[in-house]
Structures are given as structure tokens and as C-alpha cells.
Amino acid sequence: xxxxxxxxxxxxxxxxxxxxxxxxxxxxxxxxxxxxxxxxxxxxxxxxxxxxxxxxxxxxxxxxxxxxxxxxxxxxxxxxxxxxxxxxxxxxxxxxxxxxxxxxxxxxxxxxxxxxxxxxxxxxxxxxxxxxxxxxxxxxxxxxxxxxxxxxxxxxxxxxxxxxxxxxxxxxxxxxxxxxxxxxxxxxxxxxxxxxxxxxxxxxxxxxx
Amino acid sequence: xxxxxxxxxxxxxxxxxxxxxxxxxxxxxxxxxxxxxxxxxxxxxxxxxxxxxxxxxxxxxxxxxxxxxxxxxxxxxxxxxxxxxxxxxxxxxxxxxxxxxxxxxxxxxxxxxxxxxxxxxxxxxxxxxxxxxxxxxxxxxxxxxxxxxxxxxxxxxxxxxxxxxxxxxxxxxxxxxxxxxxxxxxxxxxxxxxxxxxxxxxxxxxxxxxxxxxxxxxxxxxxxxxxxxxxxxxxxxxxxxxxxxxxxxxxxxxxxxxxxxxxxxxxxxxxxxxxxxxxxxxxxxxxxxxxxxxxxxxxxxxxxxxxxxxxxxxxxx
Numbered sequence: 207x208x209x210x211x212x213x214x215x216x217x218x219x220x221x222x223x224x225x226x227x228x229x230x231x232x233x234x235x236x237x238x239x240x241x242x243x244x245x246x247x248x249x250x251x252x253x254x255x256x257x258x259x260x261x262x263x264x265x266x267x268x269x270x271x272x273x274x275x276x277x278x279x280x281x282x283x284x285x286x287x288x289x290x291x292x293x294x295x296x297x298x299x300x301x302x303x304x305x306x307x308x309x310x311x312x313x314x315x316x317x318x319x320x321x322x323x324x325x326x327x328x329x330x331x332x333x334x335x336x337x338x339x340x341x342x343x344x345x346x347x348x349x350x351x352x353x354x355x356x357x358x359x360x361x362x363x364x365x366x367x368x369x370x371x372x373x374x375x376x377x378x379x380x381x382x383x384x385x386x387x388x389x390x391x392x393x394x395x396x397x398x399x400x401x402x403x404x405x406x407x408x409x410x411x412x413x414x415x
Numbered sequence: 416x417x418x419x420x421x422x423x424x425x426x427x428x429x430x431x432x433x434x435x436x437x438x439x440x441x442x443x444x445x446x447x448x449x450x451x452x453x454x455x456x457x458x459x460x461x462x463x464x465x466x467x468x469x470x471x472x473x474x475x476x477x478x479x480x481x482x483x484x485x486x487x488x489x490x491x492x493x494x495x496x497x498x499x500x501x502x503x504x505x506x507x508x509x510x511x512x513x514x515x516x517x518x519x520x521x522x523x524x525x526x527x528x529x530x531x532x533x534x535x536x537x538x539x540x541x542x543x544x545x546x547x548x549x550x551x552x553x554x555x556x557x558x559x560x561x562x563x564x565x566x567x568x569x570x571x572x573x574x575x576x577x578x579x580x581x582x583x584x585x586x587x588x589x590x591x592x593x594x595x596x597x598x599x600x601x602x603x604x605x606x607x608x609x610x611x612x613x614x615x616x617x618x619x620x621x622x623x624x625x626x627x628x629x630x631x632x633x634x635x636x637x638x639x640x641x642x643x644x645x646x647x648x649x650x651x652x653x654x655x656x657x658x659x660x661x662x663x664x665x666x667x668x669x670x671x672x673x674x675x676x677x678x679x680x681x682x683x684x685x686x687x688x689x690x691x692x693x694x695x696x697x698x699x700x701x702x703x704x705x706x707x708x709x710x711x712x713x714x715x716x717x718x719x720x721x722x723x724x725x726x727x728x729x730x731x732x
Contacts, residue, residue, distance in 0.1 A: 241488070248484065249610060256472045256480060266476050273480040274487065281488060353464050375430060376465060382432050397432070404426035411461040 233293055237284050244284070248277055251294070254378055255301050261373050262305045263312075272308065276301045291387055298380070298388035302370055309366045353411070360410040368403040375400055416440040421451045425458040474615040474643040481612065598624060602632040605648075611641040618644065622651035630655055634664045642674050649680055656684060659695075666698050669718075675711045682717045686724070699727035 235243035255276055259269035279300050287296055374380045386396040421444050427433050428441050445452050590597040604617035621629035636648035655661045669681035685694045702718045706729055709715040719729040
């Protein structure tokens with residue numbers, strides 16, 4: 207079993223190495239002013255960036271602002287990127303700082319918009335998703351809707367940092383080490399943050415699981 | 416590892432963040448302890464439930480963001496120097512007076528003339544074409560010359576091999592909005608682009624065209640993996656609602672699509688709340704199947720009404 211896991215890991219590692227090589231070429235070209243290379247770089251990451259901003263800020267307009275600001279900063283500062291860390295980590299450092307700033311500002315303004323604009327009007331983003339994913343069984347649908355609503359509630363109750371770490375690990379699939387680097391802290395601190403977040407989720411969702 | 420430590424590490428285990436040694440101990444403990452095994456199952460359940468909240472980002476929002484960014488970046492771009500200016504810059508010549516410019520131009524003309532003559536003679540001698548590895552490096556893959564793959568390779572010569580390559584190069588094209596060529600680009604993008612937001616933008620383009628223009632592409636987009644793309648394709652097909660091929664495909668969407676909202680839109684498409692029902696009687700069997708299986712009350716009800724309108728039984732016997 208370990209041999210199979212090791213084989214999968216080594217295949218993954220080869221794939222990742224090839225991706226990294228492609229990405230380095232793209233970054234170097236963008237650093238030399240190649241606009242197409244920069245656009246390709248944006249397209250490689252922008253869905254993840256937008257998803258993170260949307261999940262954290264829960265406001266499409268704020269997420270849009272973060273998207274613009276983040277990639278503009280990347281554009282203006284790409285020449286300073288020296289491959290000391292992965293581009294992913296560097297980008298998420300910018301995005302997470304912008305999101306945390308926005309959340310801090312909100313705390314001052316006390317505004318929170320949990321809704322998103324859809325073609326049908328303003329809807330809670332997670333309810334919209336829950337509706338799409340509800341199973342065929344009505345009872346299961348109801349349970350699923352309740353669970354989804356509870357998850358939204360618990361996510362809202364997490365601190366900004368806990369939520370950011372949880373989003374990065376659970377939804378973006380980032381390793382704790384990379385999360386720590388992105389947030390300018392240690393892997394251990396990111397781990398503790400994730401630990402607290404999952405503890406809260408477990409306690410709140412115990413009855414549903 | 417005891418029960419307390421295992422309980423603390425449930426999430427880290429599922430995230431694959433335990434080191435090799437801890438993971439081994441965790442596995443051994445779970446294999447023997449029913450209590451912790453049940454706790455791990457509960458942890459998996461909420462992990463999966465929380466993960467189901469993750470979704471594709473709204474494609475229209477992504478498109479807006481990309482457009483905004485593209486505009487901002489265009490505004491930031493310094494005006495590109497002309498080729499002439501670029502060439503002079505490479506020679507480190509900065510002509511300011513017209514007489515200097517004329518002198519440099521004459522000089523370059525002479526150099527060009529004699530170089531062409533010289534190269535022409537050499538080409539006759541060698542047979543022309545790419546002959547050295549330096550020449551080939553002009554075609555080397557990279558972001559500005561993104562060669563995708565080798566199409567063919569030929570070479571009886573032990574020292575040399577000739578390859579045919581397919582390359583993809585980014586271009587910017589300017590179209591009039593009513594140019595039919597634009598339509599062809601949009602149709603190809605709907606069918607082939609990996610990026611769903613590009614597919615969505617292209618459907619947007621096709622939706623402003625006459626019904627027949629991108630019909631086949633839009634029908635194919637109803638089977639797209641991305642829900643937002645399928646939604647948009649269905650809306651774009653509205654002007655073609657009476658078309659038989661369109662109805663055939665939309666009925667299939669109603670019967671098989673996983674997204675309840677899209678099934679709802681499909682029945683609204685086939686039987687709008689206001690206006691005549693255009694569904695043909697031959698679809699009665701499919702609609703009866705939908706009535707039997709459908710979990711969404713509204714879709715079920717609408718299907719029953721359509722069946723009544725086309726004078727078919729809402730149930731099968």
C-alpha cells in the first residue's frame with residue numbers, strides 16, 4: 207500500500223515539477239513585459255483568488271475589488287519577485303493581506319453582506335449552492351439545507367484568521383507550510399489556527415454528522 | 416497514540432498534514448478503536464458537507480473581473496515604440512535631427528542591400544532553409560512562441576531530423592460587431608475553450624445573433640460540464656424555442672440534467688407560463704418519466720400541466 211502511495215506521490219511530484227518549470231518560464235516572460243504571459247499567469251490563478259475573496263468577504267463587489275487590487279499589485283511588483291518562494295505563496299500573501307484589511311475595515315464600518323447577485327436577484331450565496339446540490343430525497347435535501355446553513359453560521363463565527371486559514375486549507379487545498387508563508391507566520395501557527403477552526407466546526411456540526 | 420491525541424488530529428489526518436510516523440500510529444489506533452473510528456467517520460461527513468459549499472465562482476463575475484483588469488492593464492501600458500524606433504534603440508542610435516535620420520536611413524539601406532546580395536549567394540550555395548541549431552532556436556517553445564506539440568517527425572539523415580509543429584500564438588483581432596468571422600470564433604470557443612468563462616463570454620456573443628447562427632454550438636453547450644454555461648446556453652436559445660432540434664435537446668435537459676434550477680428553466684422554456692405550449696405530443700413519455708422521478712415540486716407540477724395541455728396522462732400505466 208505504501209509502495210502505491212509512494213508511486214502516486216512520485217508521479218505527482220514529477221507533474222508538479224513540470225508545472226513549476228512552465229510557470230517559471232511564464233513568470234520570467236511576464237517580468238520582461240510580455241503581456242500575454244502575464245494574462246496567462248492571471249488566468250492560472252484568478253478563479254482561486256476570486257473564490258477565496260468571495261468566500262471570505264461574501265460580497266461580489268468586494269471580491270471584485272480584491273481581484274483587481276491583487277493582480278494590479280502583482281503586475282506592478284512582479285519585477286521584484288525573485289523566486290525565493292513559490293508564486294502561489296507570493297500571490298496568496300498579497301490576496302490574504304488585502305482580504306484581512308478589508309475585513310478589518312468592515313469591522314470598523316460594521317457592514318456585512320452575506321448575499322450575492324444572481325440572475326434571480328439577491329440570494330445568499332451558500333443557499334444558492336445548497337439548492338443546486340440538494341439530493342433527490344426531500345428529507346435529505348432538508349437535512350442538507352440545514353447542515354449548509356449551520357456551516358455558514360459556524361464559518362461566520364470564526365475569527366478572520368481562522369476563517370482565512372480554513373478557507374486556504376479546506377477549499378484551496380494549500381499545505382499548512384504554504385499557508386504559514388502566505389500569512390507571514392510559521393507552519394505551527396497556521397496549524398494551531400486550523401486546529402481551532404476545525405474544533406469549532408466539529409463542536410457545532412456534531413449533531414448533523 | 417491514545418484516543419485523546421487521535422481525536423485532536425482527526426482533521427489534520429484527513430488533510431494529510433500528519434507526518435509519516437504520526438499517520439502510521441493514527442491508522443493503527445483507528446483500526447483497533449471503534450470509538451475513534453466512528454469519530455473519524457463523523458469528521459469525514461462534516462468535511463464533505465463543508466466542501467460541498469465550495470463552488471465554481473460565478474462566471475459572469477469572473478468575466479467582469481477579467482475585463483476590468485484587462486482595461487486597467489491596457490491603460491497602464493506605455494505606448495509601444497514603432498518597429499523603426501525599436502530597431503534604432505537596439506543599435507543605440509537616438510536620432511533627433513532630420514538630417515541624422517536621413518543619413519542613418521541611407522546607411523541602413525546600403526547595409527540591407529549588400530547583406531541581401533551576400534545572403535542570396537550563400538543561400539544558393541547551401542540550398543537555403545533552416546540549417547543550424549541557432550536558426551531553430553527561433554522556434555523554441557516559450558510563452559512568446561508557445562509550440563504545443565510535434566505533429567510529425569521525419570529524417571533519414573542520422574545527424575538531422577525535420578519536425579512539423581503545431582503552435583498556438585496569442586493574437587488580438589478587431590472585428591465589427593456584425594462580422595460573421597466573429598461568430599466563427601465564438602462558436603469555436605464555445606466548443607473548445609478550457610476556460611468556462613471564455614465559453615460563457617462566447618455564448619453571450621452568440622446570443623445577440625440570429626437564432627440559426629450558433630444554434631449547434633449552443634445545443635452542444637447544453638451538455639457543458641459547467642452549470643453556468645448550460646444556464647446561459649439555454650437562455651441564448653430562447654429565440655429558437657419552436658425549433659424541433661432545440662426542443663429535442665431541451666427535453667433531454669429536463670429529463671437528465673443534475674441541476675434542479677436548470678430543469679426548472681427547461682420546463683419554463685418548453686412551456687412558458689404565458690403563451691402557448693410548444694411541446695409536441697411525442698415528448699409525453701419523457702415528461703411522464705420526469706413526473707415520476709422529479710424531486711422538485713414545481714417542475715413536477717409544470718410537467719403535469721403540460722401533459723394535460725397536450726392531452727396526455729400525467730402517469731404511466
